[in-house]
Amino acid sequence: MKPLLITPGEPAGIGPDLTLTLALEPQSLPWAAVADPGLLRRRAQALGLAVAIHPWQPDQDPPASGDGRLDVLPLPLAQREHPGRPDPANAGYVLRCLDQAVDACLQGRAGALITGPIHKGVINQAGIPFTGHTEYLAQRAGCEQVVMMLATEGLRVALTTTHLPLAQVPGAITRKRLRGTLEILHHDLQRRFGIDRPRILVCGLNPHAGEDGHLGREEIDIIQPVLDDLKAQGMALHGPLPADTLFTPRVLEGADAVLAMYHDQGLPVLKYKGFGRAINVTLGLPLVRTSVDHGTACELAGSGRADASSLRLALTTAAEMAARTTP
Numbered sequence: 292m293k294p295l296l297i298t299p300g301e302p303a304g305i306g307p308d309l310t311l312t313l314a315l316e317p318q319s320l321p322w323a324a325v326a327d328p329g330l331l332r333r334r335a336q337a338l339g340l341a342v343a344i345h346p347w348q349p350d351q352d353p354p355a356s357g358d359g360r361l362d363v364l365p366l367p368l369a370q371r372e373h374p375g376r377p378d379p380a381n382a383g384y385v386l387r388c389l390d391q392a393v394d395a396c397l398q399g400r401a402g403a404l405i406t407g408p409i410h411k412g413v414i415n416q417a418g419i420p421f422t423g424h425t426e427y428l429a430q431r432a433g434c435e436q437v438v439m440m441l442a443t444e445g446l447r448v449a450l451t452t453t454h455l456p457l458a459q460v461p462g463a464i465t466r467k468r469l470r471g472t473l474e475i476l477h478h479d480l481q482r483r484f485g486i487d488r489p490r491i492l493v494c495g496l497n498p499h500a501g502e503d504g505h506l507g508r509e510e511i512d513i514i515q516p517v518l519d520d521l522k523a524q525g526m527a528l529h530g531p532l533p534a535d536t537l538f539t540p541r542v543l544e545g546a547d548a549v550l551a552m553y554h555d556q557g558l559p560v561l562k563y564k565g566f567g568r569a570i571n572v573t574l575g576l577p578l579v580r581t582s583v584d585h586g587t588a589c590e591l592a593g594s595g596r597a598d599a600s601s602l603r604l605a606l607t608t609a610a611e612m613a614a615r616t617t618p
Contacts, residue, residue, distance in 0.1 A: 293402030294354050295322040295609055296364070296392040297602070302327070302372040302381055304587030305597035306407030307334040311361065312599040313606065314342045318357030320610050322405075323347050325388045327368040331361060337374065337593045349400040366391060374593035377410050382417035385409055386427070393431050396578035403579035403609035404428075407602065408587045422454045425573050428580060436471045437575035438479070440548070441558060441584060442608075443565025447548040448557040449476050449574070460553045464496060464509060469517045473550065477526055479574040480547055483612045489547040492537055493518060493530030496552045500533045567598055570605040572612075579612045581605040 297313075299306035310324050311334060324331065328344045335342045347354050347362035354362035366388055370380040395401035406424055414421040421427060429437040440449040451472050452463045473491070480489035494500075495514065497507035504511050514531045522528050530550075536542060537549065538560045551557025561569060562584065569584035583601040591597045 292321055292353075292610065292614065293400070294349060294395075295320055295403045295405060295606060295613070296395060296401045297322060297324045297405045297606065298385075298388045298392050298407060299324060299326050299331075300407030300409040301377055301385060301413065301587040301589070302330050302368060303374055303377040303592055304408055304410065304589045305592050306587070307331055308338060308592060308595075308597045309407060309583075309599040309602040311335050311338065311340050311342050312597075313603060314356050314361035315340060315359055316357055316603075318355060318360075320357075320606065321353040322356050322606060323354035323362040323364055324356070325364045325366060325392045327384070328363045328365050330368055330372055331363060333372075334374070334593060338595050349395050364391060364395075375589045377413040377587070377589060379413050379417035382414040382419055385414065386419070386421075389424075389427065390431065393428065393578065397432065402613040403581070405602070405605045405609050406580065406582040408583055408585060410587050410589075424571075424580075424582060425453055428573055428576060432576050432578065434575055434577070436468070436475065437573050438472050438475045440476070440572045440574055441561050441569055442572060443561060443569035443584075446543065446561055446564055448561045449548055449550050450554060450557060451550060451552045453554055455553070457553070457555075461496065461507075461509060464513060464552055466513055466517050469514060470521065473517070473521055473526070473528065475575040476548060476550060477521075483572075483574070483579065483616055484547075485615050486547050488527055490527045490529070490545060491548050491550055492532055492542065492546045493528055493550045494534040494537055494552050494556060495531035498533070498535070500531045567600050568604065570601060570608055572608070579609050579616065581609040581612070 496509045501510035510531045571582040573580040
């Protein structure tokens with residue numbers, strides 16, 4: 292298996308803590324971190340963790356992180372970190388770590404990217420326009436459209452729109468965007484997750500899925516025509532369904548994924564069901580990318596109280612996806 296690369300994310304947050312926690316666990320996968328070795332040594336010392344940091348490059352032997360060892364593709368911080376106090380001076384460092392890992396994946400030197408949490412506001416404070424990992428990775432990989440999907444045990448939720456103000460959502464849901472989202476979701480459920488004929492439930496945009504046009508016409512004018520067209524091509528799509536009743540056990544039974552129209556329509560349900568045991572997956576990229584389901588939690592950095600469950604799941608899921616992916 293090709294190396295799996297973890298970018299710990301915001302240096303003042305819990306990403307370094309979580310990465311070090313995984314390095315204490317038994318070796319089972321070939322993974323390395325892309326980070327400043329000094330940052331990881333200092334955080335290990337603050338946490339009282341006996342982790343030996345080893346410089347590593349993708350053209351060397353496969354990394355052997357685990358059992359108290361952490362292999363690191365080294366990149367220097369701009370300013371020394373202070374746990375709990377993000378510094379915009381390190382925004383460029385955070386993105387350089389991402390760039391190094393993405394390049395290694397695109398060049399075939401790494402098998403997957405697993406991202407720790409970043410602080411969008413701090414990156415923007417540094418004067419770098421940034422809306423999130425998903426959008427940044429799409430641009431770096433040259434993809435016109437990608438899909439954000441979160442997954443936990445028993446539920447996958449993908450999004451038609453991602454980090455948009457709510458007032459901009461209706462205008463962003465076009466036939467082109469919806470069709471592209473469903474095509475990517477269907478394709479990657481087959482290719483990355485090994486589901487032969489994915490069954491996808493599609494939310495309406497408006498309350499009660501528009502109530503036959505009385506509460507909005509997006510379901511009639513945009514969503515239903517796209518679903519009809521794609522169903523005629525063989526996709527197993529069901530909707531548009533009212534979001535308030537779609538997320539019930541009876542309706543979800545047998546579904547492989549739900550497509551929500553906007554961020555806070557689908558993700559609150561998923562995070563209620565599995566926060567800390569969920570992951571974020573970017574579909575439509577020419578590389579495997581998974582991530583944690585939480586933020587930087589800067590108030591916990593260096594405290595020893597951060598839970599590595601989501602990063603652990605992101606790592607193992609990335610390995611499974613990379614192994615299952617077909618050309």
